[in-house]
Amino acid sequence: MNPVLLIDFGSTFTKVTAVDLDSEELLGTAKSFTTINTNVMDGLKKALDNLQQETGLRSEVYQRKLACSSAAGGLKMVAVGLVTDLTAEAARRAALGAGAKVLGTYAYQLCENDLQDIEKNYPDIILLAGGTDGGDRKTILHNANMLTRLCKDTPFVVAGNKTVAREVADILSARHSYVVVTDNVLPELNRLSVEPARNAIRQVFLDKIVEAKGLTQAEEFTEKVTMPTPAAVLKAAELLAEGLGDEPGLGELVLVDIGGATTDVHSIGTGDPTQPGVNLKGLPEPYAKRTVEGDLGMRYSAVTLGEAAGARLAKVLNKPLAHVLESLKGLLNRPDSLPKGPEEIALDLAMGKMCTKLAVERHVGQIETVYTPFGASYIQWGKDLTQAKTLIGTGGVLVHCESPGEILQASLYDQTEPTLLSPKNPEILLDEAYILSGIGLLAEISPEVALRIAKKYLKRVYQ
Amino acid sequence: MKNKTVVLGVIGADVHAVGNRVLDYAMSTAGFKVINIGVLASQEEFISAAIETGADFILVSSLYGHGEIDCRGLRDKCREAGIGEITMYVGGNLVVGKQDWGKVEKTFLEMGFDRAYPPGTMPDILLEHLAADLSK
Numbered sequence: 001m002n003p004v005l006l007i008d009f010g011s012t013f014t015k016v017t018a019v020d021l022d023s024e025e026l027l028g029t030a031k032s033f034t035t036i037n038t039n040v041m042d043g044l045k046k047a048l049d050n051l052q053q054e055t056g057l058r059s060e061v062y063q064r065k066l067a068c069s070s071a072a073g074g075l076k077m078v079a080v081g082l083v084t085d086l087t088a089e090a091a092r093r094a095a096l097g098a099g100a101k102v103l104g105t106y107a108y109q110l111c112e113n114d115l116q117d118i119e120k121n122y123p124d125i126i127l128l129a130g131g132t133d134g135g136d137r138k139t140i141l142h143n144a145n146m147l148t149r150l151c152k153d154t155p156f157v158v159a160g161n162k163t164v165a166r167e168v169a170d171i172l173s174a175r176h177s178y179v180v181v182t183d184n185v186l187p188e189l190n191r192l193s194v195e196p197a198r199n200a201i202r203q204v205f206l207d208k209i210v211e212a213k214g215l216t217q218a219e220e221f222t223e224k225v226t227m228p229t230p231a232a233v234l235k236a237a238e239l240l241a242e243g244l245g246d247e248p249g250l251g252e253l254v255l256v257d258i259g260g261a262t263t264d265v266h267s268i269g270t271g272d273p274t275q276p277g278v279n280l281k282g283l284p285e286p287y288a289k290r291t292v293e294g295d296l297g298m299r300y301s302a303v304t305l306g307e308a309a310g311a312r313l314a315k316v317l318n319k320p321l322a323h324v325l326e327s328l329k330g331l332l333n334r335p336d337s338l339p340k341g342p343e344e345i346a347l348d349l350a351m352g353k354m355c356t357k358l359a360v361e362r363h364v365g366q367i368e369t370v371y372t373p374f375g376a377s378y379i380q381w382g383k384d385l386t387q388a389k390t391l392i393g394t395g396g397v398l399v400h401c402e403s404p405g406e407i408l409q410a411s412l413y414d415q416t417e418p419t420l421l422s423p424k425n426p427e428i429l430l431d432e433a434y435i436l437s438g439i440g441l442l443a444e445i446s447p448e449v450a451l452r453i454a455k456k457y458l459k460r461v462y463q
Numbered sequence: 464m465k466n467k468t469v470v471l472g473v474i475g476a477d478v479h480a481v482g483n484r485v486l487d488y489a490m491s492t493a494g495f496k497v498i499n500i501g502v503l504a505s506q507e508e509f510i511s512a513a514i515e516t517g518a519d520f521i522l523v524s525s526l527y528g529h530g531e532i533d534c535r536g537l538r539d540k541c542r543e544a545g546i547g548e549i550t551m552y553v554g555g556n557l558v559v560g561k562q563d564w565g566k567v568e569k570t571f572l573e574m575g576f577d578r579a580y581p582p583g584t585m586p587d588i589l590l591e592h593l594a595a596d597l598s599k
Contacts, residue, residue, distance in 0.1 A: 082514065082515055086511055086512075131515060134517070136516070186515070189516055279501070281503070370503060373528070379503060
């Protein structure tokens with residue numbers, strides 16, 4: 001037996017997963033409230049006690065103890081670029097791909113108001129981009145100078161025009177003690193390169209953020225807290241899609257993570273057009289793409305979900321709108337509660353479906369028809385995921401509800417909205433044991449075993 | 464023409480790709496850095512690409528006769544976006560049918576283009592003009 005402990009310090013719960021690398025079995029999972037404000041170890045110890053009751057294993061037996069975290073607000077970032085749809089968007093995507101919560105994205109020359117805005121809700125890291133390689137240099141230099149006026153020493157990742165990247169770093173270093181330079185997020189107009197920035201952000205996370213988030217105490221027990229939780233989930237999705245060595249992957253896939261505060265969608269695949277005669281437009285898409293919908297969630301974001309889709313929820317539930325909005329408001333005060341009684345269960349189901357539907361709609365690409373003198377022509381913006389082979393769902397609502405398949409099906413291609421390139425006929429899998437972030441962690445030390453365990457414990461759901 | 468960057472594209476609802484590739488080839492060979500935004504390009508795409516790449520000039524193609532409608536307002540939008548002085552050429556089948564080229568050229572120059580080219584212009588002429596205009 002070669003047991004490994006995988007820990008996820010979440011915003012609400014500290015979740016622990018025990019796996020045996022030899023038998024490739026899941027030994028058990030447990031959770032307890034995260035105690036980041038006092039001593040993060042208190043919550044972890046409780047979770048471990050719960051785990052011990054399930055597995056009978058003492059915490060000393062684990063050969064490795066790996067951890068990821070989204071506690072204390074997660075990894076909060078600000079992305080700065082030049083043109084809204086180009087380097088600013090590229091920087092935002094790089095930050096999201098690194099597992100960050102993006103507080104704001106700023107384009108063009110930063111002004112006083114932007115600085116105040118950044119300071120109001122302080123980011124853990126700022127990603128500064130702008131200009132393709134050899135392109136515009138004025139704006140990123142201006143922005144570096146502006147950012148030296150921030151009131152707090154902030155870690156920076158510089159991923160802009162390479163011809164001035166060093167100069168930008170020198171300017172920032174006058175005020176900020178941790179500045180990393182990495183490759184441009186948009187080296188050429190038609191080439192996105194988010195991977196180097198993702199890695200640099202992860203390095204900053206290891207070097208600076210873990211300490212700043214009060215997780216140092218945890219590192220006396222575990223090994224390094226290696227990444228933000230969403231980055232671990234994205235890592236698991238990449239591994240599952242691609243496979244490794246002799247172990248085949250699942251192919252192009254979409255993963256929906258419905259949380260209390262946000263709904264995240266991850267997709268792994270090029271998203272190239274699947275229909276002939278379609279022209280691709282817009283910024284190139286990342287192969288591993290993550291989007292986060294901050295207004296779509298089951299608890300903390302229940303009210304904003306109501307703002308986005310209150311009328312549709314009311315229609316589905318066949319209840320007056322005011323009544324539905326009132327129920328949503330009620331959920332805010334009890335973020336950890338499970339639904340009780342038929343009305344609450346129906347509400348949770350409808351909310352889960354709505355979160356899934358809207359989040360996937362915003363993630364996938366769209367086809368636009370342009371009428372030219374030679375007939376109709378088609379433009380694709382974003383990723384075509386119609387042929388995705390697999391759809392994976394994770395999150396509390398899916399685990400606790402009776403019909404997770406129904407919720408996940410809400411994300412599928414809809415003939416009444418043919419311009420949205422959502423998956424048409426994927427196999428639907430459920431992360432029943434809540435192991436995906438753990439799989440991403442395990443992939444760091446034993447990727448093949450991680451892949452086989454993931455494939456074994458993701459449950460196929462039929463509807 | 465080392466270190467000069469051009470944004471090249473076919474404007475509007477126009478899908479003619481061949482001339483676009485010929486120009487890309489001719490200018491790349493002549494040493495330009497070519498940012499080719501391809502067919503079906505909007506005015507905003509030309510401008511965004513020029514800002515982000517710090518381009519020295521914009522070359523607009525239009526082959527399907529609706530060039531006048533598609534190009535109108537492009538110079539003003541450049542001004543608004545802070546690149547009002549950028550050198551800008553246009554060429555192709557800019558209007559429908561056989562019209563007096565002098566009048567057509569005047570229309571496009573008044574629109575804010577620095578030069579306009581009739582159908583059948585060889586890339587060499589373009590390169591000559593660029594050498595002259597960009598060394599000013």
